[in-house]
Amino acid sequence: MELFVVGLSHDTARIAVRERLHVSEKELPKLLDLLGERSEIVERMALATCNRVEVYGVSEGSATPAMEAVVETLAAHRGLQPVAFAEALYRYTAADAVRHVFRVACSLDSMVLGEPQILGQVKAAFTVARAQAAVGMVLSNLMEQAFHVAKRVRTETGIGSAPVSIASAGVDLARQIFGDLAGRSVMIIGAGEMAELALRHLTEDGVTSVLVANRNYDRAVALATEFNGRAVTFESIRREMAETDIVISCTGAPHVILRKEDLQVIIHERRHRPIFLIDIANPRDIDDACNEVDNVYLKSIDDLEEVVKANRTERQREAQRADVIVGRGVGLYLDWLRGLDAVPTIVSLRDRLEAIRQMELEKALGKLGGLTSEQQATIASMTQAMVNKILHQPMTELKRQAAQQNGHVYTSVLRRLFGLEEKEN
Amino acid sequence: MAIDHVFFYLALAGYLLGALHYLLYVVKPNVRIGMVATGLTVVGFAAHTVSHVLRVYSLRRPPLTSPYESLSFFAWAIVLIYLVIEHRYRNRIMGAFVLPLVVLAGSGAAALPQRMAELVPKLQGVGLWSHVAMALFGNAAFALTFCVGLMYLIQERQLKSRHLGRLHIRLPSLELLDDVGFKSILFGFPLLTLALISGSLWAEYARGSFFTWRPREVWSVVSWVLFAGLLYARVSAGWRGRKAALLAILGFCLVLFTFIGVKVLRDGSLI
Numbered sequence: 289m290e291l292f293v294v295g296l297s298h299d300t301a302r303i304a305v306r307e308r309l310h311v312s313e314k315e316l317p318k319l320l321d322l323l324g325e326r327s328e329i330v331e332r333m334a335l336a337t338c339n340r341v342e343v344y345g346v347s348e349g350s351a352t353p354a355m356e357a358v359v360e361t362l363a364a365h366r367g368l369q370p371v372a373f374a375e376a377l378y379r380y381t382a383a384d385a386v387r388h389v390f391r392v393a394c395s396l397d398s399m400v401l402g403e404p405q406i407l408g409q410v411k412a413a414f415t416v417a418r419a420q421a422a423v424g425m426v427l428s429n430l431m432e433q434a435f436h437v438a439k440r441v442r443t444e445t446g447i448g449s450a451p452v453s454i455a456s457a458g459v460d461l462a463r464q465i466f467g468d469l470a471g472r473s474v475m476i477i478g479a480g481e482m483a484e485l486a487l488r489h490l491t492e493d494g495v496t497s498v499l500v501a502n503r504n505y506d507r508a509v510a511l512a513t514e515f516n517g518r519a520v521t522f523e524s525i526r527r528e529m530a531e532t533d534i535v536i537s538c539t540g541a542p543h544v545i546l547r548k549e550d551l552q553v554i555i556h557e558r559r560h561r562p563i564f565l566i567d568i569a570n571p572r573d574i575d576d577a578c579n580e581v582d583n584v585y586l587k588s589i590d591d592l593e594e595v596v597k598a599n600r601t602e603r604q605r606e607a608q609r610a611d612v613i614v615g616r617g618v619g620l621y622l623d624w625l626r627g628l629d630a631v632p633t634i635v636s637l638r639d640r641l642e643a644i645r646q647m648e649l650e651k652a653l654g655k656l657g658g659l660t661s662e663q664q665a666t667i668a669s670m671t672q673a674m675v676n677k678i679l680h681q682p683m684t685e686l687k688r689q690a691a692q693q694n695g696h697v698y699t700s701v702l703r704r705l706f707g708l709e710e711k712e713n
Numbered sequence: 714m715a716i717d718h719v720f721f722y723l724a725l726a727g728y729l730l731g732a733l734h735y736l737l738y739v740v741k742p743n744v745r746i747g748m749v750a751t752g753l754t755v756v757g758f759a760a761h762t763v764s765h766v767l768r769v770y771s772l773r774r775p776p777l778t779s780p781y782e783s784l785s786f787f788a789w790a791i792v793l794i795y796l797v798i799e800h801r802y803r804n805r806i807m808g809a810f811v812l813p814l815v816v817l818a819g820s821g822a823a824a825l826p827q828r829m830a831e832l833v834p835k836l837q838g839v840g841l842w843s844h845v846a847m848a849l850f851g852n853a854a855f856a857l858t859f860c861v862g863l864m865y866l867i868q869e870r871q872l873k874s875r876h877l878g879r880l881h882i883r884l885p886s887l888e889l890l891d892d893v894g895f896k897s898i899l900f901g902f903p904l905l906t907l908a909l910i911s912g913s914l915w916a917e918y919a920r921g922s923f924f925t926w927r928p929r930e931v932w933s934v935v936s937w938v939l940f941a942g943l944l945y946a947r948v949s950a951g952w953r954g955r956k957a958a959l960l961a962i963l964g965f966c967l968v969l970f971t972f973i974g975v976k977v978l979r980d981g982s983l984i
Contacts, residue, residue: 444743461872463886464868464872464884464886464887465872465886465887465888466886466887466888467885467886467887467888467889468888558951559950559951559953560951560952560953560954561951561953562887562888562954579873579875582954582955582956583953583954583955585872585873591875591876594876
């Protein structure tokens with residue numbers, strides 16, 4: 289019985305390969321069923337996100353045939369030949385498998401280190417597998433430990449805290465200025481992917497009032513509708529800014545559209561309530577000197593990029609600490625796993641009975657005295673045969689039970705009944 | 714050592730350990746560290762309250778007359794106001810600025826003679842006591858405005874900077890700092906006003922005139938004018954943020970000068 293992981297991720301396979309193997313939420317149960325039909329696989333679970341497709345499993349005997357079975361099933365499920373993606377696959381067993389699962393759950397293997405979605409995705413995959421009774425004790429315990437480790441990493445390291453995308457860095461700065469963003473207002477001048485992403489982040493964080501300005505009024509209306517906001521004419525920008533807390537600017541204009549004097553008037557009209565300007569445009573829309581005005585906070589895309597870069601370095605550092613926590617979790621899980629193994633118990637039991645046999649044999653032969661070596665050998669082999677026959681049935685049954693749901697119960701009861709040395713788990 | 718002194722030193726120990734934990738909390742925002750910081754401060758505050766109660770019991774008057782008593786009460790008032798703010802705004806970072814100030818005030822008090830002298834009848838009476846209590850409470854509020862103003866300036870500098878890199882200290886938002894600053898002045902200013910009024914009434918009773926040109930009284934009025942101006946500018950012209958913070962810092966320095974500076978200049982010491 290071995291724990292294994294088979295899969296591919298953004299590290300090993302390009303999107304073209306990944307999307308061929310992708311399994312949607314609806315298809316997941318069917319895949320689990322197909323995997324369940326293979327006798328080599330005792331427990332199974334599948335995780336499919338846009339960046340990885342992985343199968344975690346427990347094999348009947350050695351892991352290799354089980355992993356091959358997984359590859360074949362994945363291929364068959366998609367009507368592909370294994371060779372189409374085989375070189376992108378990675379395989380892990382035992383301790384490496386445990387470490388990989390933990391690292392994935394902690395977002396240490398993610399494309400963006402420290403991203404928060406993966407944990408939810410892993411939990412969802414586990415729920416599906418559990419609903420289909422596809423997981424047993426080994427995988428259940430593995431996932432429980434994984435979630436526990438992930439939570440520790442999240443609370444004890446800073447791996448997920450500082451923002452590492454331009455848009456979220458901008459939002460984070462907005463929060464540093466305004467505190468709670470609920471009820472705040474934002475204006476976007478122009479349009480563009482990054483600006484709209486920032487706008488989306490802001491609205492998700494509670495910004496209610498959205499204004500859109502564009503030289504092309506129709507485009508402004510279109511974008512405003514998308515965000516439940518209001519379109520304003522390009523000329524009225526300065527007037528509207530008197531009531532706007534955050535301004536995102538990204539027009540294609542070759543010149544500056546807001547100058548220091550404009551901001552001085554605007555700030556005065558706002559009665560010195562702070563205003564946050566994010567200039568994503570290139571060439572810049574907002575004059576640098578605006579930052580000199582009291583209560584005006586101006587950030588260009590370079591400034592945000594610097595924040596992101598510094599935060600990324602910070603995350604790398606935190607990732608090292610996270611790996612330490614993962615290592616400890618792996619150790620704990622492996623200890624538990626070893627406790628399930630019947631072999632040490634069997635060995636201990638054999639040793640115990642052998643010791644008793646030797647002791648009694650010596651005593652008896654001593655008392656009897658005057659036996660020929662042939663007679664002594666007969667007695668010795670009798671005791672040996674008795675021990676073997678007594679042990680045979682229980683040992684076979686124990687080995688069989690050890691891989692089942694409550695196998696560890698058998699092992700520990702046996703240890704207790706025979707007073708074998710206690711194993712710490 | 715009298716029993717109330719014991720409790721005072723206990724309080725000081727609590728504040729010192731609390732201050733250290735708040736400072737640690739700024740660097741390592743671990744929830745447990747924050748809770749320990751608050752807990753230690755609360756324990757210190759409880760001990761401090763007990764020391765006051767004990768002193769009242771043996772003196773049969775509020776502990777508000779000697780320099781030691783005033784400074785101790787001042788520190789106590791700051792902690793009380795701070796704990797209320799921390800609870801209301803759910804933010805512990807401010808503790809890293811306020812508690813060190815409290816420790817400073819408390820240490821200053823500890824260095825002063827703690828004898829319980831019997832007082833001249835003129836220095837007793839509810840009028841004087843309420844004057845002192847209100848003045849100390851008002852100044853405690855201004856002490857908080859000072860700390861928050863300082864934090865505001867640091868945070869503002871971080872946010873304005875064009876080569877930010879990482880935010881070096883994770884301070885509360887500008888909005889929160891500004892709000893706390895404003896509310897604490899709103900709390901302290903009426904107290905200062907009442908203190909001035911009750912002070913001059915008492916002066917009439919004790920010395921025969923409402924206002925004399927003693928340094929403390931003069932500088933108190935100057936402080937009052939400054940804070941009144943700050944409040945007015947804030948409410949009518951919307952003077953907030955940076956300028957308000959600077960004025961609040963100046964105001965508190967003026968207050969310190971009024972109470973400590975004047976005395977040191979005149980007498981050469983604080984006693």
